[in-house]
Amino acid sequence: MTKVKVAGFGVSLDGFAAGAAQSLENPLGLRGPELFQWFFPTRTFRQMQGKEDGETGLDDEFARRAMEGFGAFILGRNMFGPIRGEWPDDEWKGWWGDNPPYHAPTFVLTHYPRPSIEMLGGTTFHFVTEGIEVALQRAREAAGAKDIKIGGGTETVRQYIQAGHVDEIHLALAPVVLGQGEPLFNGLDLHALGYRTVEHVPTDRATHIVLAK
Incomplete structure (x- = not known):
């Protein structure tokens, strides 16, 4: 089952899942890369x-699991790029160059329509203006029997968790304190939503925690 x-x-x-002040020069926000060492x-x-x-090793095992076996991805607009408001043109095609790492249909949440973009390696970006439920429905149709990954950013992940749609959450807890940025847990009661810890694996660079319902 998907x-x-x-x-x-x-x-x-x-509790921050991205740094502050995302920009073209800082896709993960200021100090955001410290979360992914x-x-x-x-x-x-x-x-x-x-x-x-x-x-x-263990970090690579969790990294592989975080990228493999997905038939569709869902991204927030900020995860796709730094542009805000109306699309000025069709030039921006994501942070990743001609061959993004998704290799599957990828649905981008936005308030502004844009034609789909077919990239190398099997990634096609589809822009969804009707909200998270429609994006998930389209992702389910595209994924077939494979799983769906909510790829970020923080607000998109929080919305899908709050709506009760996320079956499993793998957090890589980095041993850093950012002080400011995009908070993940604001407004979320993970216990009330039914999550429990099913894996807890420390490494030299992170503590991998998997929560599931």
Whole structure:
């Protein structure tokens, strides 16, 4: 049965899942990359960059699980890029170049319509203006028997969790304090929503916590 998952989602000790002031120069916000120091050295990430090196081990296992086996992805608009308001043109096609790492239909939440963009490697970006429920319905249709990943950003993840749609949440708790940024847990009562810890794996760079209903 298809599951909806959040996976490989970096969070600071004080609950921030992205830094403040996202921009073209700082896609993850100021100090946001500190949340992913567990991810960047892994073989999984290095292969996404076209490299053949990288570390194996527990962090790489969680990184691989965070990217493989998904038949569709859902992203918030800020996860797709830094542009706000009306699309000025069709030039911006995401942070990732011609071959994004998704390799599956990817649905981008936005208030402003835009034609779908077919990229290399099997990724097609579809822009959904009707809200999270319609995006999830379209993702289910596209995913078939595979799972769906809510890829971010923070507000999009929070909305899907609050709506009761997320079956499993993998948080990579980074040993850093950001002080400010995009808070993940504001307004969420994970216990009341039925989540319990099913995995708890510490590594040198993060603590991987998997919550499920």
